[in-house]
Amino acid sequence: MEKEVKIWYRVVFVAAVIVLSAFLSSRKTEQIPIKNTYAACPQNWTGVGNKCFYFSEMAKNWTVAQNLCMAQEAQLARFDNQDELDFLMRFKGNVDCWIGLHRESSKHPWKWTDNTEYNNMIPIRGVERYAYLSSNRISSSRSYIPRMWICSKLKNYSLNCQTPSPV
Numbered sequence: 001m002e003k004e005v006k007i008w009y010r011v012v013f014v015a016a017v018i019v020l021s022a023f024l025s026s027r028k029t030e031q032i033p034i035k036n037t038y039a040a041c042p043q044n045w046t047g048v049g050n051k052c053f054y055f056s057e058m059a060k061n062w063t064v065a066q067n068l069c070m071a072q073e074a075q076l077a078r079f080d081n082q083d084e085l086d087f088l089m090r091f092k093g094n095v096d097c098w099i100g101l102h103r104e105s106s107k108h109p110w111k112w113t114d115n116t117e118y119n120n121m122i123p124i125r126g127v128e129r130y131a132y133l134s135s136n137r138i139s140s141s142r143s144y145i146p147r148m149w150i151c152s153k154l155k156n157y158s159l160n161c162q163t164p165s166p167v
């Protein structure tokens with residue numbers, strides 16, 4: 001009689017372990033899709049560091065290109081270090097592409113689309129008011145010329161981690 005009771009305890013214990021581990025592993029697999037979404041760039045964008053970049057498939061003037069970037073919650077491309085610039089230069093190939101630098105005149109400083117000043121890390125050639133990446137350099141041009149363009153935006157981590165607002 002006692003032996004039978006012991007065996008039943010064992011059966012119940014083993015069953016409980018199986019149910020518990022099945023429950024835990026199902027919770028793990030549920031979390032995978034969330035992990036994949038929050039650090040990625042949108043479809044057709046490419047990620048480098050903390051930024052996502054989009055390379056256009058058609059040519060538009062600077063203003064229209066900037067509006068099309070904004071329609072995708074982005075801006076004409078900004079680079080903040082040599083690595084990002086090298087990446088843009090490699091990825092664009094031989095194609096000239098508008099980026100997010102402009103100025104009021106050749107006497108004014110170059111600015112990004114949010115009006116912060118460019119640090120002149122790489123000098124921009126020419127006397128015009130709108131900048132584009134040409135072969136291995138940054139050149140200036142008038143805004144109405146249609147060119148391919150590059151948009152950029154910061155990677156979006158906000159789905160899972162919201163930045164606490166300052167108190």
Ligand SMILES: *[C@@H]1O[C@H](CO)[C@@H](O)[C@H](O)[C@H]1NC(C)=O
Nearest residue numbers: 042043044045054056057072
């Ligand atoms: C990505 O690019 C392909 C090919 O140009 C296009 O058909 C598709 O709609 C694009 N996807 C998004 C989300 O823009």
Ligand SMILES: *[C@@H]1O[C@H](CO)[C@@H](O)[C@H](O)[C@H]1NC(C)=O
Nearest residue numbers: 060061062063064143144145
């Ligand atoms: C840019 O292109 C749009 C549409 O093609 C046009 O309406 C606009 O006048 C152009 N802007 C400039 C500054 O050339």
